[in-house]
Amino acid sequence: MHIRKQRLLTPGPTPLYPPALHAMMASDIHHRTEDFRKLYGETLADLKQVLGTSNDVLILVASGTGAMEASVSNLFSRGEKVVVCYAGKFGERWLEMTKAFGLNAIPLKAEYGDVVTPQRLEAALEAEPDVKGVFIQASETSTGAAHDIQAMGRIVAKTSAIFVIDAITGLGTMPLDIDGWGLDVVIGGSQKAFMIPPGLAFLSVSAKAWKKGETSDLPHYYFDLKKEKKNADKGESAYTPSTSLILALNAALKYIKSVGMDKLVANAQLLAKATRAAVTELGLELFSPGSPAASVTAVKAPPGMDSGLIVKGFRTRFGAIIANGQGSMKGQIFRVAHLGYFDFADVFAIVAALEIILAAEGVPVKFGAGVAAAQRVYAEAAGVAR
Numbered sequence: 218m219h220i221r222k223q224r225l226l227t228p229g230p231t232p233l234y235p236p237a238l239h240a241m242m243a244s245d246i247h248h249r250t251e252d253f254r255k256l257y258g259e260t261l262a263d264l265k266q267v268l269g270t271s272n273d274v275l276i277l278v279a280s281g282t283g284a285m286e287a288s289v290s291n292l293f294s295r296g297e298k299v300v301v302c303y304a305g306k307f308g309e310r311w312l313e314m315t316k317a318f319g320l321n322a323i324p325l326k327a328e329y330g331d332v333v334t335p336q337r338l339e340a341a342l343e344a345e346p347d348v349k350g351v352f353i354q355a356s357e358t359s360t361g362a363a364h365d366i367q368a369m370g371r372i373v374a375k376t377s378a379i380f381v382i383d384a385i386t387g388l389g390t391m392p393l394d395i396d397g398w399g400l401d402v403v404i405g406g407s408q409k410a411f412m413i414p415p416g417l418a419f420l421s422v423s424a425k426a427w428k429k430g431e432t433s434d435l436p437h438y439y440f441d442l443k444k445e446k447k448n449a450d451k452g453e454s455a456y457t458p459s460t461s462l463i464l465a466l467n468a469a470l471k472y473i474k475s476v477g478m479d480k481l482v483a484n485a486q487l488l489a490k491a492t493r494a495a496v497t498e499l500g501l502e503l504f505s506p507g508s509p510a511a512s513v514t515a516v517k518a519p520p521g522m523d524s525g526l527i528v529k530g531f532r533t534r535f536g537a538i539i540a541n542g543q544g545s546m547k548g549q550i551f552r553v554a555h556l557g558y559f560d561f562a563d564v565f566a567i568v569a570a571l572e573i574i575l576a577a578e579g580v581p582v583k584f585g586a587g588v589a590a591a592q593r594v595y596a597e598a599a600g601v602a603r
């Protein structure tokens with residue numbers, strides 16, 4: 218117990234894929250050279266393949282929020298009516314951002330732990346036929362809930378509005394058929410399922426979204442999607458790219474391609490299922506039981522206990538970083554991630570550690586009960602007879 222390996226178990230940043238980290242050491246490369254154009258072009262092509270879309274895919278030097286902002290400032294106009302579906306802290310970011318850019322945002326709110334249903338979106342779009350955009354999170358990381366993007370995509374596709382999806386923790390944790398479901402803008406971030414450090418944001422842009430953007434009148438300069446597209450077509454970025462992160466992304470995408478994006482999604486879903494089974498077995502409650510996300514599992518602390526004690530227990534006893542609740546959920550819930558470079562051994566260790574931490578706080582726990590529940594999920598999926 219005297220050696221504690223540092224483990225990052227949060228829904229961003231996530232554990233790093235070691236070869237991607239090693240690739241970053243080759244960053245003594247200039248970005249206006251043939252070598253870099255080859256790297257950048259290949260990375261964009263791999264990203265497009267991993268996202269599974271024929272839409273344009275662009276990379277920005279920013280955290281995920283930068284691509285969220287770019288989608289607003291490049292594609293919309295002042296005063297335009299948009300629907301913002303929001304069910305947590307990241308949805309609130311869409312609301313604040315669309316308001317900051319002077320859009321006329323119609324909020325479609327769900328309580329924390331709940332989701333906005335496709336039926337509500339459909340009704341809102343019927344009531345307001347002049348809506349020009351719909352904003353949502355595929356996976357709302359703050360509550361651990363996932364939206365029904367497929368059903369909503371179908372609804373938005375029938376209108377002239379564009380569907381803008383913060384899929385920053387949705388990519389790699391849930392199926393997202395960008396072209397098939399009519400997902401006009403799909404946003405990702407490097408520090409989530411892509412297994413590399415923070416600093417890159419990316420987004421896919423549909424023809425419908427580009428068309429809409431032609432009349433956009435909102436101010437923007439650094440995040441200029443048209444300019445990025447023009448440069449990307451030549452294998453370059455508009456401004457100095459984050460060379461080290463492009464090297465990392467290139468390596469991580471090769472790995473994701475070798476695993477298969479569908480398998481990466483299945484992996485997160487299975488780990489999430491095992492985690493839910495384990496915490497339920499331990500008598501804990503899920504925060505978003507109705508439509509739990511596979512990116513992160515949000516769990517309520519036992520009644521009367523501050524979830525910060527569990528977060529602290531992970532850190533001080535095991536050197537592991539898990540996430541507390543955000544905003545008013547702080548102290549109420551704790552969150553464990555499954556997106557990207559996580560495996561079953563992580564889940565077994567996390568659950569075993571959780572059992573120890575709960576016991577140390579005086580919560581009655583049968584050691585091994587949660588671990589066994591997770592093992593049963595593995596055994597069933599792997600066909601291991603018991």
Ligand SMILES: *Cc1c(COP(=O)(O)O)cnc(C)c1O
Pocket residue numbers: 228229280281282283307354356357358383385386406
């Ligand atoms: C992490 C995350 C973001 C982006 O946050 P940044 O700190 O800007 O990378 C946005 N939306 C969701 C759902 C996220 O999980």
